[in-house]
Amino acid sequence: MILEYQKLAVTDRSAGTVFPGGDPQAARITPYAARVKMTTRMEDVAKEIGVSRVTLSRVLNESPNVAARTRRRVLDHVQRIGYRPHQAARALVRRRSDLVGIFCSHPENLLVQRILIALQSHLYERGLKTLFQTTRGAEHELEALGALARREVDGLVAFSHYSPPSRLADLVRDRRPIVLSGYGPRGVAVVRANGSGGMARIVRYLLGLGHRRIHYLGPPAPMYPEARDDRRAGWLLALREAGLEKSAMHSAALAIDAAGGFAGAQGLLLGATSRPSAIVCFNDEMAWGALRAAREIGLEVPGQISITGFDGLDLFRYGWPALTTCRLDPEHAGQLMAQTLFRLIEGDEGARQHHVYEGTFQAGESAGPATA
Amino acid sequence: MILEYQKLAVTDRSAGTVFPGGDPQAARITPYAARVKMTTRMEDVAKEIGVSRVTLSRVLNESPNVAARTRRRVLDHVQRIGYRPHQAARALVRRRSDLVGIFCSHPENLLVQRILIALQSHLYERGLKTLFQTTRGAEHELEALGALARREVDGLVAFSHYSPPSRLADLVRDRRPIVLSGYGPRGVAVVRANGSGGMARIVRYLLGLGHRRIHYLGPPAPMYPEARDDRRAGWLLALREAGLEKSAMHSAALAIDAAGGFAGAQGLLLGATSRPSAIVCFNDEMAWGALRAAREIGLEVPGQISITGFDGLDLFRYGWPALTTCRLDPEHAGQLMAQTLFRLIEGDEGARQHHVYEGTFQAGESAGPATA
DNA sequence: CTGAAAGCGCTAACAA
DNA sequence: TTGTTAGCGCTTTCAG
Numbered sequence: 001m002i003l004e005y006q007k008l009a010v011t012d013r014s015a016g017t018v019f020p021g022g023d024p025q026a027a028r029i030t031p032y033a034a035r036v037k038m039t040t041r042m043e044d045v046a047k048e049i050g051v052s053r054v055t056l057s058r059v060l061n062e063s064p065n066v067a068a069r070t071r072r073r074v075l076d077h078v079q080r081i082g083y084r085p086h087q088a089a090r091a092l093v094r095r096r097s098d099l100v101g102i103f104c105s106h107p108e109n110l111l112v113q114r115i116l117i118a119l120q121s122h123l124y125e126r127g128l129k130t131l132f133q134t135t136r137g138a139e140h141e142l143e144a145l146g147a148l149a150r151r152e153v154d155g156l157v158a159f160s161h162y163s164p165p166s167r168l169a170d171l172v173r174d175r176r177p178i179v180l181s182g183y184g185p186r187g188v189a190v191v192r193a194n195g196s197g198g199m200a201r202i203v204r205y206l207l208g209l210g211h212r213r214i215h216y217l218g219p220p221a222p223m224y225p226e227a228r229d230d231r232r233a234g235w236l237l238a239l240r241e242a243g244l245e246k247s248a249m250h251s252a253a254l255a256i257d258a259a260g261g262f263a264g265a266q267g268l269l270l271g272a273t274s275r276p277s278a279i280v281c282f283n284d285e286m287a288w289g290a291l292r293a294a295r296e297i298g299l300e301v302p303g304q305i306s307i308t309g310f311d312g313l314d315l316f317r318y319g320w321p322a323l324t325t326c327r328l329d330p331e332h333a334g335q336l337m338a339q340t341l342f343r344l345i346e347g348d349e350g351a352r353q354h355h356v357y358e359g360t361f362q363a364g365e366s367a368g369p370a371t372a
Numbered sequence: 373m374i375l376e377y378q379k380l381a382v383t384d385r386s387a388g389t390v391f392p393g394g395d396p397q398a399a400r401i402t403p404y405a406a407r408v409k410m411t412t413r414m415e416d417v418a419k420e421i422g423v424s425r426v427t428l429s430r431v432l433n434e435s436p437n438v439a440a441r442t443r444r445r446v447l448d449h450v451q452r453i454g455y456r457p458h459q460a461a462r463a464l465v466r467r468r469s470d471l472v473g474i475f476c477s478h479p480e481n482l483l484v485q486r487i488l489i490a491l492q493s494h495l496y497e498r499g500l501k502t503l504f505q506t507t508r509g510a511e512h513e514l515e516a517l518g519a520l521a522r523r524e525v526d527g528l529v530a531f532s533h534y535s536p537p538s539r540l541a542d543l544v545r546d547r548r549p550i551v552l553s554g555y556g557p558r559g560v561a562v563v564r565a566n567g568s569g570g571m572a573r574i575v576r577y578l579l580g581l582g583h584r585r586i587h588y589l590g591p592p593a594p595m596y597p598e599a600r601d602d603r604r605a606g607w608l609l610a611l612r613e614a615g616l617e618k619s620a621m622h623s624a625a626l627a628i629d630a631a632g633g634f635a636g637a638q639g640l641l642l643g644a645t646s647r648p649s650a651i652v653c654f655n656d657e658m659a660w661g662a663l664r665a666a667r668e669i670g671l672e673v674p675g676q677i678s679i680t681g682f683d684g685l686d687l688f689r690y691g692w693p694a695l696t697t698c699r700l701d702p703e704h705a706g707q708l709m710a711q712t713l714f715r716l717i718e719g720d721e722g723a724r725q726h727h728v729y730e731g732t733f734q735a736g737e738s739a740g741p742a743t744a
Numbered sequence: 745c746t747g748a749a750a751g752c753g754c755t756a757a758c759a760a
Numbered sequence: 761t762t763g764t765t766a767g768c769g770c771t772t773t774c775a776g
Contacts, residue, residue: 086754087522089755090753108489150459259690292690426748429772457771
C-alpha cells in the first residue's frame with residue numbers, strides 16, 4: 001500500500017526533544033504546523049535501503065542509469081513504507097510544481113461543473129493536481145495569471161474572461177501554457193463547443209415545425225466585443241437562411257441560469273410586441289426558467305409555445321417536458337482541455353489552436369409544431 | 373497593481389546565456405518549464421530597495437522588528453513591481469503550504485457543488501488555496517490522506533467516505549486538520565445538515581395533509597453502518613410518532629440523482645404493493661426523477677401523488693411543480709467548513725466537534741392533500 | 745532594528 | 761552504474 005499515511009510525532013522545537021503521542025499541555029494552542037515533525041526524509045529512506053539519495057531520486061523519477069536490481073530493491077522498500085518525496089522541495093529544484101490552476105467565473109453553471117470534473121480527472125491521470133479558484137472580477141483573474149507567471153502552477157485553464165483581450169494577447173507572446181474556454185485571441189489555445197452550428201441546427205428544426213417567430217433569449221452583453229455570443233450567431237444565421245432575419249428578436253437576460261431565463265422569458269412573453277411561437281435559449285438552465293415563465297402565464301408547452309435549451313444536461317431529460325436541446329459532451333471537453341494543456345506544458349506549440357467540438361441535436365418534448 | 377505578471381525570458385542553460393524574446397529554434401520541442409527562467413528572486417528585489425533579504429522577508433510576513441519607515445519603503449517597491457515570494461521555497465522552509473485539499477466522491481451532486489464553491493471562497497479569504505480532487509474509490513481517498521500526512525496540504529476537507537471508520541479513527545489520534553462532511557467518528561470535526569430533523573418536518577407536513585402511505589426513496593445501502601442515512605431516520609421518526617411505522621416502506625435507489633430517483637420511483641409505483649400517496653425523496657434531484665416517473669405512469673402531481681425533495685436547490689423552484697423540500701444553505705455550510713478547518717490548522721482543538729446546521733422547510737407545489 | 749549564517753528536502757551536473 | 765557536490769529561493773536563529 002504505497003499511500004499508507006505516516007505516523008506523526010510532536011516535537012518540542014526549543015529542546016529538540018520528541019514526544020511521541022503529543023504534548024498534552026501545549027497542543028491546544030500550538031498551530032498544527034508547529035506541532036508535527038516533517039515527514040520522512042529521503043536521506044533516511046536511502047540509508048535504510050543502503051543506497052544514496054541520488055539513486056533513490058533516480059528511481060523515483062524514472063531516470064535512466066539505475067541497475068534493474070537496484071531499482072527493484074528501492075521500489076520495493078519505498079512501496080512498503082509508503083514514501084513519497086516532499087513536493088515543495090521537489091518543486092523548488094525541478095522548477096515545476098505539477099500543479100495546474102483552474103479558474104472559473106461561473107462555477108455555478110451546470111455544464112461548466114461537469115467539464116471541471118472531467119478536466120480534473122484527466123489532469124490527475126497525467127500526474128497534475130488541480131488548484132481550483134473562483135474568479136470574482138478582474139482582480140482575481142490577474143492574480144491567477146500572476147501565479148502562472150511566477151511558476152506557482154505549471155499551467156492554467158481559464159473559464160473566465162474578465163481580462164481585456166489586449167492582456168490575453170500577452171499570452172501569445174509569452175507562450176505560457178494556458179487554455180481558455182470559450183473564446184480568445186488567435187495564437188492562444190482555446191477549447192469551445194460549436195455553438196453556432198448547434199444553435200442553427202435547433203432553429204432549423206423549429207423552422208421545419210412551422211415556426212416563424214423564433215426569439216432568442218441569451219446572456220447579457222459581453223464585456224468585450226470579442227466575446228460575442230456564438231450561439232446567438234447560429235440562431236441569426238438560420239433565420240437568415242429562411243429569410244426571417246427581419247422578424248428576429250433577441251432578448252438579453254440578467255444571468256444565464258434559471259432565474260435569468262425566467263425573467264427574460266417573462267419580458268418576451270408579456271411585452272407589447274407580438275408573441276413568439278418559439279423561444280430558443282442560450283442554455284438548458286435558461287430554458288428551464290423560461291418554461292416556468294410560460295406556464296405561469298398559462299401557456300402550454302409545446303402546445304402554444306416551443307422552448308429549447310442548449311448543453312443537453314442529463315438532469316433536464318427528467319424534466320417535464322424534457323428539453324429539446326443540443327447535447328455537449330462535458331467529458332470530451334474536459335479531456336480535450338487536459339490534453340491541450342498537457343501538450344503546452346510539454347512544449348508542443350502545435351497545441352496552441354482553437355479546438356472546436358461538436359454537439360448533437362436532441363429532440364425532446366419542449367418543442368412541437370407551430371400552431372396557426 | 374500588485375499582481376501584474378512578470379515578463380519571461382528564454383534561457384539557454386548550457387551556455388548560461390539569456391535570449392530575451394525566446395529562442396525560435398528550440399522552442400517547439402522544449403518543455404515549457406525548461407524554456408523560462410525562474411521568476412524574480414528575493415535577493416534582487418532586496419538589493420533594488422537597499423535592504424537585505426531578511427528585512428524584505430520580515431515585511432512580507434508581517435513579522436515585528438521592522439522600522440515603520442523601512443516597512444513602508446519595502447512595501448511600496450514590492451507593490452510596484454508586483455513581487456511575490458516563490459511559494460515552493462516558502463513552503464519548504466515554513467513547513468506549511470497554505471494549500472488545502474478538498475476531496476469529493478460525488479462532485480456531480482448539485483448541493484455538494486454549491487458547498488464546494490462557497491468553501492473555496494472562504495478558504496481563499498483566509499489565504500488558503502484549494503486543491504481539488506475527485507475520489508473514485510478508497511485508493512484515491514488514501515492518497516489524499518497521505519498528502520495530508522506528508523504535509524503537502526495544510527488541511528483536508530472530505531466529502532468522501534470510502535475509508536473504513538477504523539481508519540478515520542486514526543485521525544482522532546493524530547489530530548490532523550481534517551473536516552469531514554456528513555458523518556465521522558467522535559473526536560473528528562464533522563459538518564453536516566440536520567437531515568433527520570428536516571426530513572421529519574417534511575413528513576409531518578405530509579401527515580398534516582392527510583397522507584398515510586408515505587414511502588421513502590433514498591440512497592443505496594451505505595458502505596459502513598456508521599454512514600447510515602440520517603434523512604431516512606427522520607422519516608421513520610415522524611411515522612413512528614404517528615403510529616404508522618408498520619406501513620413504512622423504504623426503497624433504495626441506485627444513485628442519489630435524477631436517474632436514481634426515476635428508477636426508484638418506478639419500482640415503488642409499479643410494484644405489486646399498495647401504491648403510496650406520497651414519496652419523500654432523499655434529495656431534490658431524486659425527487660425530480662421521481663416526478664418524471666409518476667407522470668410517465670400517468671399520475672398527476674400533486675393531485676394523485678405527492679413527492680418531496682431535500683436540499684432546496686434554487687433550480688427546482690423553477691420546475692413544474694416547484695418542489696416541496698427542505699432548504700439547506702450551501703454558503704453557510706461552506707463557511708462553517710472553512711472556519712472549522714482553519715481553526716484546526718491554527719491548532720484550536722476545540723473545533724474538533726460535530727457541527728450540525730439546520731435546514732428550513734419550504735412548501736412548494738409538489739405536495740398536496742391526500743386523496744381518498 | 746538589521747544582517748550574516750544555516751539550513752528546509754530535494755534533483756541535476758559532474759566525477760568516480 | 762553510482763555517489764559527491766552544489767545549489768533551488770526562502771525563513772529563521774543568532775549576533776551585531
